[in-house]
Amino acid sequence: MKNTVLASGLLLSTLFSSVVAHSVQAADYKVDVEGAHAFVEFKIKHLGYSWLLGRFNHFDGDFSYDAKSPNQAKINIEIDTNSIDSNHAERDKHLRGNDFLDVKKFPKATFVSKSIKFSDAENAVVTGDFTLKGVTKTISFDVVKVGEGQDPWGGYRAGFSGTTSLKLTDYNISYNLGPASTHVEMGLHIEGIRQ
Numbered sequence: 001m002k003n004t005v006l007a008s009g010l011l012l013s014t015l016f017s018s019v020v021a022h023s024v025q026a027a028d029y030k031v032d033v034e035g036a037h038a039f040v041e042f043k044i045k046h047l048g049y050s051w052l053l054g055r056f057n058h059f060d061g062d063f064s065y066d067a068k069s070p071n072q073a074k075i076n077i078e079i080d081t082n083s084i085d086s087n088h089a090e091r092d093k094h095l096r097g098n099d100f101l102d103v104k105k106f107p108k109a110t111f112v113s114k115s116i117k118f119s120d121a122e123n124a125v126v127t128g129d130f131t132l133k134g135v136t137k138t139i140s141f142d143v144v145k146v147g148e149g150q151d152p153w154g155g156y157r158a159g160f161s162g163t164t165s166l167k168l169t170d171y172n173i174s175y176n177l178g179p180a181s182t183h184v185e186m187g188l189h190i191e192g193i194r195q
Contacts, residue, residue, distance in 0.1 A: 029192030
């Protein structure tokens with residue numbers, strides 16, 4: 001009898017572990033960079049008269065998300081700073097240099113979330129550590145859930161869009177761009193494939 005109870009307990013424990021593992025796995029997503037369904041963009045004012053726009057062409061990341069427990073979500077992003085692209089070769093060369101990103105010394109920028117707070121089914125504030133040019137700061141940004149569901153190829157996808165503003169001097173970027181250009185606006189637009 002004791003052996004039967006023990007065996008039943010082990011069976012239930014195994015089944016429970018399997019269900020938990022499956023549910024965790026079901027909430028894990030890989031950012032779809034291969035299909036180019038994700039973008040890291042930036043914009044900064046030029047002399048206060050117009051916007052200069054650009055993006056980072058190479059980055060990677062993953063996130064976890066479950067609509068039943070959205071505040072348990074997490075996200076990790078790694079950006080190749082050398083891939084900065086403002087559609088102007090000479091300017092990009094300057095941006096990669098010591099005055100700005102210093103990509104030879106700091107080839108990666110990263111973001112690792114610490115908390116995600118949804119105010120409703122679509123809107124959230126994400127807080128985490130952003131590291132750029134050797135400096136790590138805790139930042140927060142607004143995120144909107146774009147949608148989730150089956151794709152035409154038998155997979156399941158979810159997408160989010162977020163924006164934040166970064167003060168350049170916080171990250172040891174002190175090059176004088178004028179009083180209208182002290183902050184850069186960052187946009188993260190990601191679509192993930194459930195693993």
